[in-house]
Amino acid sequence: MEAQADSDTGLSNPTKNSSLDFSVFIPSLIVTFAAVFFLLSDRELAASVASGAMAAVTGNWGWVFYFFCFSTFVFSIWLAFGRFAHVKLGRAEEGKEFSELSWAAMMFSSGIGIGLVSWSFVEPIYYLQSAPMNIAAHSSKAAEWGHMYALFHWSFVPWALYALPAVAVAYGLYVERKPSLRISSACSRVLTGRTAKPLNSLIDTLVILGLVGGASTSLGLGVPLVSAFVANIFDVPDTFWTQMGVLLVWTIIFGTSVYKGLKAGIRILSDINIFLAIAIVLFILCVGPTVFILSMTSNSFGLMLNNFTRMSFWSDPIEHSGFPESWTLFYWAWWVAYAPMMGLFFGRISRGRTIRQLILGVVGWGSLGCVSFLSVCGAYAIDLELTGKLPVSDLLSANGIPQTVVAIVNTLPYSGIISTLFTLLSFVFLATTLDSAAYVLASISTKNLKGNEEPAKYNRLTWAFALAAVAVGLLHVQGLKIVQSSTIVTALPLIPVLGLLLWSITRSLNEDFGQRLGHKAVSIDDKRKE
Structure with a gap:
């Protein structure tokens, strides 16, 4: 039976051949809600278990993350x-399904989420307090390396981790027509x-759990930050119930977006967000110490290029x-969990592009967006610290990330307006990430869903509310270590899954396009005519 086209989105509703895959859907939901129950039932035990699990993974398997992530970056260069x-x-x-702007906006907004807003001001300050490479804390060298290390953690390697699975998925959808x-x-x-069928169910279940773990990090960082902004704007106490109110509004926003679908919801939110992010970055660059920001950015590029492999x-x-x-391994695990x-998601929206266009677009646009945001905001925060205009380090140690970010934003001209814009940016950033997450979670738990179809709306909403439930549990325990450990522990099993994915796309390309190709775009139809 043919799918019915959605006149508003240009996509298709699921056919009768597509249905819920209970072998993936039920186990994933059970584990997700069991984790929520565990977080809510015993805060101290949850913290202890999370700390132990994180220590075990980082102590025994950290080297795996380093080798795998760097190898993925090298492989992406070769493929491009x-x-x-x-x-x-x-x-x-x-042809291309989306314009370059909308394509880049959807990738950037869903790919980094609110984490960029949370960390852009404070990550260099953390490194200033506890510098890498055994550099003396609070030294000028620590400031330079701190600014640069933030760019390293958010640019080329992470976006390569996103690009390669996107190639494999897009190839399966639009070349092999899976x-x-x-x-x-x-x-x-x-x-x-x-063994293929049980392994397929295991892979999809691991992907869902890894995604829930990665999304929980975004939620654990995002809700307190927006709650702090809301409390500052409306001059109300920043309490647990304020955070619950923020989470409720957030759930309505991204639940509605997920219900609307890919083009009617996610694309519109992403387009809004990209223009808002550009406006905020340009404003801070203009009203802040412009020469210092640009000088720090130039210096950081040189440091990163000189020390990238090390x-x-x-x-x-x-x-x-x-x-x-605490930092590089946490970030690599976070990106692996989301990969x-x-x-x-990136594969779904990349129909009509070549492999080079997809990889360079993902790595290029993603790195440019993150580096621009982090360079400007990070240098602004360092300037406040070094000039004594705001004791950022002391605030961070005493009050944590959300209150420190609010204090930094309040030093800007027109701070009331800028705080409102940052609140809106944070809302939409996490909404675009989480509605993309719910969309993908619903797609994974649906059988026989074609590339031009969307999963059932009730399935999308189920995962939207499941992610909101995870957020409630994390807000209850209130611990950054638990947030970090959830990411690292759930990311480890995904490394062999991503390894299989890279092996599969390599075999597919060799079997379908074995000989050296020319310099023009070639499709599978062209190869079949030869």
Whole structure:
């Protein structure tokens, strides 16, 4: 039976052939709500278990993250400039589904979420207090490396982790025409035989749990930040119930967006968000110490290029300062946890592009957006600290991230307006990330969902409310370590899953386009005519 087209979105509603996959949906929901119950029932035990799990993973398996993430970056460069660079992710006659601006906006808004707003001002200050590479704290060198390390954690390696799964997913959807939007489907070239079906269910379940773990980090950071902004704007106490009110409004926003679908909801939110982010960055650059910001940015690029490989593998095995585990490893795990989801989402919206266009677009646009935001906001915060205009380090140690970010924003001209804009930006950033997450979670738990179809609305809403439930549990325990550990622990099993994905796309390309290709876009239809 043919799908019915949605006149507003241009997408199709699910056909009768698509249905809920209970082998993935039920176990994932059970584990998710069991985790929520655990967080709500015993705060101290949850903190203890989270701390122990994080120590076990970082102590024994941290090296795996370093090797895997760097290897993924190298592989993405080879794929973007190698013999398969011009393979078209679609049929010969198919054009690009989204304009470059909307495509970039959806990727950027969903790919980084509110984490960028949370960390952009304070991450360099954390590194100033406890500097990497055994540099003396609060020194001028610590300030330079602190500004640079934030750019390193949010640019090329992370976005490469998003780009490669996107290639595999888009290839499966638009070249091989596979009937489902799942990571397991993209691994089909290497998962065959009688073990394929149970392995597929296991892979999809692990992807869902990893995504829930990654989304929980965004929620754990995002809700307190927006609550602090709301309390500052309306001059009300920042309490647990204020946070619950923020979460309620947030759930309504991203629940509505998820219900509306990909083009009517997520694209519109993303377009709004990208213009708002650009306006805020330009405002801070203009009213802040412009020359200092630009000088710090230039200096950080040089430092990063000069130390890129060393930072990618630095685990501090002798001194055991704890910096790599607390920061680089946490970030790599956070990106790995989100990578399958972003691969599914980016792959879904990339029909008609070539492999080179997809990889360079994801890595290029994503890195440019993050580096621009972090360079400007981070340098502004460092200037406040070094000139004594605001004791940012002291505030961060005493009050935590949300209150410190609010205090920094309040130093800007027209602080009331800017606080309101930051609140709106934070709302939409997390909404675009979480509605993308709910969209993908619903897609993974649906069987036979084609690339031009959307999962059922009740399925999307179920996952939207499940993510909101996780947020309630995290707000109850109120611990950054628990948030970080949830990401690292759930990300570890995804490394072999992503490894399978990279193996599968390599085999697919070699089997379908084995010989060296030319410098023009080539589709599978062109190869079949030869």
